[in-house]
Amino acid sequence: MKYKEKLRKTVKENGSNVIVGLDPQKEKIPGIFRKSGNPILAFNKAIIEATKGICAGYKLNTAFFEAEGLEGWRAIEGTLEAIPGNMIRICDSKRGDIGNSSEAYARAYFDRMGFDAITISPYMGKDSVEPFLERKDKLTYILGNTSNPGAEDFQKLRIGKKYLFEIVVERFLEMDRYDNIGFVFGAERTDYIEKYTQENRKLPLLIPGIGAQGGDAKKLVERIHNKLFLVNSSRGIIYSAPKECTRKEFYNIVKTRTKDLSDEVNKKII
Amino acid sequence: MKYKEKLRKTVKENGSNVIVGLDPQKEKIPGIFRKSGNPILAFNKAIIEATKGICAGYKLNTAFFEAEGLEGWRAIEGTLEAIPGNMIRICDSKRGDIGNSSEAYARAYFDRMGFDAITISPYMGKDSVEPFLERKDKLTYILGNTSNPGAEDFQKLRIGKKYLFEIVVERFLEMDRYDNIGFVFGAERTDYIEKYTQENRKLPLLIPGIGAQGGDAKKLVERIHNKLFLVNSSRGIIYSAPKECTRKEFYNIVKTRTKDLSDEVNKKII
Numbered sequence: 001m002k003y004k005e006k007l008r009k010t011v012k013e014n015g016s017n018v019i020v021g022l023d024p025q026k027e028k029i030p031g032i033f034r035k036s037g038n039p040i041l042a043f044n045k046a047i048i049e050a051t052k053g054i055c056a057g058y059k060l061n062t063a064f065f066e067a068e069g070l071e072g073w074r075a076i077e078g079t080l081e082a083i084p085g086n087m088i089r090i091c092d093s094k095r096g097d098i099g100n101s102s103e104a105y106a107r108a109y110f111d112r113m114g115f116d117a118i119t120i121s122p123y124m125g126k127d128s129v130e131p132f133l134e135r136k137d138k139l140t141y142i143l144g145n146t147s148n149p150g151a152e153d154f155q156k157l158r159i160g161k162k163y164l165f166e167i168v169v170e171r172f173l174e175m176d177r178y179d180n181i182g183f184v185f186g187a188e189r190t191d192y193i194e195k196y197t198q199e200n201r202k203l204p205l206l207i208p209g210i211g212a213q214g215g216d217a218k219k220l221v222e223r224i225h226n227k228l229f230l231v232n233s234s235r236g237i238i239y240s241a242p243k244e245c246t247r248k249e250f251y252n253i254v255k256t257r258t259k260d261l262s263d264e265v266n267k268k269i270i
Numbered sequence: 271m272k273y274k275e276k277l278r279k280t281v282k283e284n285g286s287n288v289i290v291g292l293d294p295q296k297e298k299i300p301g302i303f304r305k306s307g308n309p310i311l312a313f314n315k316a317i318i319e320a321t322k323g324i325c326a327g328y329k330l331n332t333a334f335f336e337a338e339g340l341e342g343w344r345a346i347e348g349t350l351e352a353i354p355g356n357m358i359r360i361c362d363s364k365r366g367d368i369g370n371s372s373e374a375y376a377r378a379y380f381d382r383m384g385f386d387a388i389t390i391s392p393y394m395g396k397d398s399v400e401p402f403l404e405r406k407d408k409l410t411y412i413l414g415n416t417s418n419p420g421a422e423d424f425q426k427l428r429i430g431k432k433y434l435f436e437i438v439v440e441r442f443l444e445m446d447r448y449d450n451i452g453f454v455f456g457a458e459r460t461d462y463i464e465k466y467t468q469e470n471r472k473l474p475l476l477i478p479g480i481g482a483q484g485g486d487a488k489k490l491v492e493r494i495h496n497k498l499f500l501v502n503s504s505r506g507i508i509y510s511a512p513k514e515c516t517r518k519e520f521y522n523i524v525k526t527r528t529k530d531l532s533d534e535v536n537k538k539i540i
Contacts, residue, residue: 061367066375068378094394096364096391098416098420101331104333104336104337105337107337112337112339123391123424123425125419127420128420148369150397153396154441155393157437167424171423
């Protein structure tokens, strides 16, 4: 099944365009998971248990897994197994390298691990993205205008009358022959989110920056004009329970927080 | 010890500005390593055995390790252990993410694994590089103008009278308060390699694109005006022996190839 079809189906079935960001940091996770042989895996599994069926899927930020070495690598594999097959699994790794290296990354994350989509940095140009696009059922989210302060430094340089990130979007859309390219736009970039979703009703956007990064879900959603978007919340959901809590409390708090965000995001749409 | 000091020392001791790129692909490695429990680790160890003391160090391209899952992750750790402590260990991962994610990557590759340097993609801006720079003894090589065809797509867009990659270099040099930033320039970018090494005698460049990627070592070295550069060769060295060979043949061929490249690169300099 092509990614966009899977996304459409999952959003409909689960009534949610929210994707939960799994950024597990050992020092931040509640005590109840710390005695496990693989605390970050136990933490992720509990989040999935609490939120499956009420969000569209999960985004794993590889940084936090790699920081734990082999244990982190095992946690990626275990986390993927715990995610129901009809939900979306995004590898947030911001990779991008010359052809044969990008081919190796595509093999790692798409062929071996079975992620549905990946985030890619565009700096090295079109050929660095090609191997990911060759996996026609998968989706590649290219960084557009991100949500961090440094997004001003290069992404917003002026090339003639346009910003660099606008050129990035244009050039990649020109090469989107398998209809499997999307973009990452920070939640506060509402002008451009509006523009691109109005111009292109089938363009999938991945939108971080809600919650801990400060975006406002309601304002954002009013500006989105297609249904293929995903609003990501990481810290705002996964660290919503206090560090000292029972499993049941954790489950309820994380579930409620996800449900609330889904309601806010999907009120208008579904 | 600061990275630049370590680099200067190693180059002098080993008489070489060559860094060997470890891009291990299981299907390409000689039969003698395939029966090992971890073939890519066995392959890397044999390369290190053959080339230590005659090159400046090793660059591990994470793509090829990640493609092998847990086994690949173990191979990174084992490879690092096999590299003599006085040699340079570069993590070629082209990461770059928002602050807390980059902090996790810095923890993974610098604090946990002990790499001396890392390659970073600049697209997300200054704050995405900051956590790496905070490790003051380590070096961060930021992508400048790379060696692949796609390097034309965005890196060479004109911002006023300059290319995007020139702006990237300028902006990062402005924030180089710990003297621990370098850049990646493809071997064919000789005009800019000349310019930057003339202007800045202490700027470390990492230069891939020699060998399989087609650069010419002699022409390149004539244009370099400081001693803190590293010329990388990956496929041209590590796959120089035939797939069917003895350990001794492998050792001799890989050693000779590395020595020849070092001689060519260092003839003028040392």
